[in-house]
Structures are given as structure tokens and as C-alpha cells.
Amino acid sequence: MAKLPGEIKATILNLLGQLAELIDEAGETEFVIFEQFGETEITISGLNELQNVRERLRNSYTRLCRLFLQVSESQPTAPAAVLNLLYLSIEEGQANLDAGEASIREAKRELGLLLEFRLSHPRCDSLNSDLQDEIAQMLAERKKAN
Helix, strand or coil: CCCCCCHHHHHHHHHHHHHHHHHHHHHHHEEEEHHHHCCCCCCCCHHHHHHHHHHHHHHHHHHHHHHHHHHHHHCCCCCHHHHHHHHHHHHHHHHHHHHHHHHHHHHHHHHHHHHHHHHHCCCCCCCCHHHHHHHHHHHHHHHCCC
């Protein structure tokens, strides 16, 4: 194996673990939203965003794994271009992790608002178009306030 500093190896392995955890969390959040509310005009943008988050995280995970393996197999040293790609992939993976966490937090916040709305309107078992309009208005007002 081409020698990488122990700190870099630890960073890569830690980042891979965090990416995997967040891929799972995005999938779980997407599942809960879909199971609770289905694919409606209200939920579609959040569901699409969560799918995009999972794809970006999966791409970062795959790229980082592939480059880490390539460096590991390089003898006696890894080419500088591959090392540069590895370091860029670490940075990109961390950026995607941070952005993914923010997107998941936002989706969970909106899910909480939808659940709050459902609890305050017990007569609604499904989200008919009038209720969807009311929820959309409530979400827009909350976003303006933040």
C-alpha cells in the first residue's frame, strides 16, 4: 500500500462511516414522509430533495472508496494525480455531508409541521387539495419567519 498518513486514513474511514449513516437517515426520512403523507404536491419537493441527497452522498462514498482502494493498491507510491483526487474527494465528501445534514434537518422540520398540522386537524385522514393549500400556506409563512 502506498503510505498515507494515519490521520488521512482515519479521516477517510470516519467520513465513509458518516456518509453511510447519512445515506440511511435520508432514506429513512424519505420513507417516513412517503408512508405518512404519500407523494403529494406538498411532499414531492422534499421527497425529491432527499433522493438527490442520497445520490450525492452515494456518489461521494463510491468515489472515495474507489480512490482509497486505488491508493492502497499502488506500489511503491500512488501517483500524485490520484492522491490529489483522493484529497479533493475527501473535501467534496465533507461538503456533501454537511449539505446533506442540512437538507435532512429541513425535511424533518417540514415533516414535523405536517404532523403538527395533522394533529391540530384530526378530521383529516388524507391531504385533500384544500388542506394541501392550507398546509402549503402555513409552510410558506413559517419559512418567511425563519
